[in-house]
Amino acid sequence: MDEILEILLNDARRSPEEIAKMTRKPVAVVKKTIKKYEDDGTIVQYKAIINPEMVEDRGHPPVRALIEVSILPQKDVGFDHVAERIYSFSEVKSCYLVSGSYDLLLIVEGENIQTVAEFVSSKLSPMENVRQTTTHFLLKKYKEDGKIFKAPSKSKRLNISY
Amino acid sequence: MYVSKLVESLPPSGIRAFFDLVLGMKDVISLGVGEPDFVTPWNIREKAIYSYEQGYTSYTSNKGLAELRKDIVDFLKSRYGLQYDWDKEMLVTVGVSEGLDIAVRAILNRGEKVLVHEPCFVAYAPLVKLAGGEPIPVITEASEGFKVTPEKLQKAWKKGTKAFIFNYPCNPTGTSYTKSELLAIAKVAKKLDFLILSDEVYDELTYDFDHTPMATLPGMKDRVVYLNGFSKAYAMTGFRLGWAAGPEKILSAMTKIHQYTIMCAPISSQMAAREAIKNGAKDVLAMKREYNRRRNFIVTGLNDIGLECHMPQGAFYAFPSIKSLGGMSSLDFAKELLEKEKVALVPGNAFGSQCADHVRISYASSYDNLKEAVARMKRFIEKRKKR
Incomplete structure (x- = not known):
């Protein structure tokens, strides 16, 4: 992976000026490269990963569920067409085609358990080509995208040593 | 009055109070x-925990677990084409610090001399003195990127020189050497007939070219005590685990001291080190x-604020000059900055x-810390200049 992408993937706040110093490349080149990645869709979005448990005013936090979906593939388009019909719902935050005992793995978000249950029973399950669904509600998030959801612990190193 | 004269004569760490x-x-x-x-x-830490759970709480053989020594020897063979006998030419030590200590003690007779480049890690000269030897400094220059050159080495050499303690990439300068530069140094060692105690603990952190172990150079294996360990490459400093490889006679002498003083390296650290070698790459x-x-970032940042700094080739240190501050000593600079x-x-x-006109900056710290530190140093320098 291009080093510029690697840096941004790890911390999207790094400025072109900082990245230029880190990679010993001219600032203009870094800016141009980032622009190219943004334009061609390599960089889709910049966003923060937030630990919901640390947010003080959470109100009623949304409920998330992992849903396993078994579908019947269609002639010529395989799973893609059914998948598109499913991931186009705004409730579906992520959608993966997977190997194993089911086909699609969805991450679905709703205001509460009932909203998610209703999405499954009224929208997802009745769809033609959807054979079976299994819903797992998320209870606690420990780690996401390589980041551990725990208040950072203090460094155990001494402040100075040879 | 109970302390030995030799120990008393060692320079007290002038900066202990600062520390x-x-x-x-x-x-x-x-x-x-x-x-x-x-x-x-985590996989390495987990291995250490598992070793405790499995009841591995005993001594190991003095030289270290046979399996670990075989792993290290295999690693050196596949990585560098270097061949050592795992039983006769390999010793597991408590960090490179111990390896170096027992190496100088194993080779020195009273009054024999050891070349030590400066700047260098704080322990080298004191360890030579404690072993009854005399350290001979080889002063390196900022203008040459703190490199030891064959000329400097020859010039510093005196009759009775037994060895040269060589550290690359270097703590504190980050300086390292290309193969051709090392060949030139090896040539001097052969010509003047001295050993090289080669501290290569930062070898995995070489950035601009491939690291070449001194022992891989033609005709050098019998002249090199190769010291390395797990601290820096695998972030295992607290495990205190290193190793020494070299000619059988020297290793056997080192093992003698090791068995009487250390007995063996901790077994849990040795088990963890096996995991590091197998799955740590x-x-x-x-x-x-x-x-x-981070190196690129901090060195550019330091030069930008007027602290001249050469680009180190390895380790995680920058060693900028503070000469632009008009004769301020590095200790005063460090104290005031603090x-x-x-x-x-x-x-x-x-x-x-x-x-005294340089400071060591470790960039083993987050970007945000490095960025903030450069900003604070900039402010500090500007205020001083206004005085």
């Missing part, structure tokens, strides 16, 4: 730390890439008498 000051202060941005800021990768590479970016801006670094005079 105490730093250790007692809160909310400091510390660029003074000589160890990785990464925690040991990916983490080492990731850490190296990260350090490389008091006024709460940034800690190590004064250069800790690493050699000629280094």
Whole structure:
């Protein structure tokens, strides 16, 4: 992976000026490269990963569920067409085609358990080509995208040593 | 009155008081730390925990677990094409520090001389003195990127020189050497007939070219005590685990001292080290890439604020000059910077008498810390210039 992408993937706040110093490349080149990645869709979005448990005013936090979906593939388009019909719902935050005992793995978000249950029973399950669904509600998030959801612990190193 | 004259004669660490000051202060941005800021990768820690669960709480053989010595020897063979006998030419030590200590004690007779480059790690000259030897400094210059050259080595050499303690990549300068530069140094060692005690603990953190172990150079294997360990590459400083490889006779002499003083390295650390060698390469590479970016970032930043700094080729240290501050000593600089801006670094005079106009900056710290530290140093320098 291009080093510029690697840096941004790890911390999207790094400025072109900082990245230029880190990679010993001219600032203009870094800016141009980032622009190219943004334009061609390599960089889709910049966003923060937030630990919901640390947010003080959470109100009623949304409920998330992992849903396993078994579908019947269609002639010529395989799973893609059914998948598109499913991931186009705004409730579906992520959608993966997977190997194993089911086909699609969805991450679905709703205001509460009932909203998610209703999405499954009224929208997802009745769809033609959807054979079976299994819903797992998320209870606690420990780690996401390589980041551990725990208040950072203090460094155990001494402040100075040879 | 009970302390030996030899120990009393060792220079008290002039900056001990400064260290105490730093250790007692809160909310400091510390660029003074000589160890990785990464925690040991989990698979390695988990292996140590598992070893306790399985009841591995005993001594091992003096030389270290046979399996670990075989792993290290296999690693050296596949990585560098270097061949050592795992039983006769390999010893597991408590860090490179112990390896170096027993190496000098194993080879020196009273009064024999050892070449030591300056700046260098703080322990070298004292260890030579404790072993009854005489350290001979080989002073390196900032203008040459602190490199030891064949000329400097020849010039410093005196009759009775037994060895040269060579550290590359170097703590504190980050200086390292290409193969052709090392060949030139090896040539001097052969011509003047001395051993090289080669401390290569930062070998995995070499950025601009491939690291070449001294022992791989033609005709050098019998002349080199190759010292390395797990601390820096795998972020395992607290495990205290190193190794020494070299000619059987020297290794056997070192083992003698090791068995009477240390007995053996901790078994849990040895078990963890096996995991590091087997499955640690990916983490080492990731850490190296990260350090490389930080190096580029901090060296550019230091030069931008007027602290002239050569580009180090390895380790995780920058060693800038503070000459632009008009004769301020590195200890004063470090003290004032700590008091006024709460940034800690190590004064250069800790690493050699000629280094009072340099400071060691460790970039084993997060970008945000490095960025903030450079901003604070900039403010500090500007205020000083206005005085």
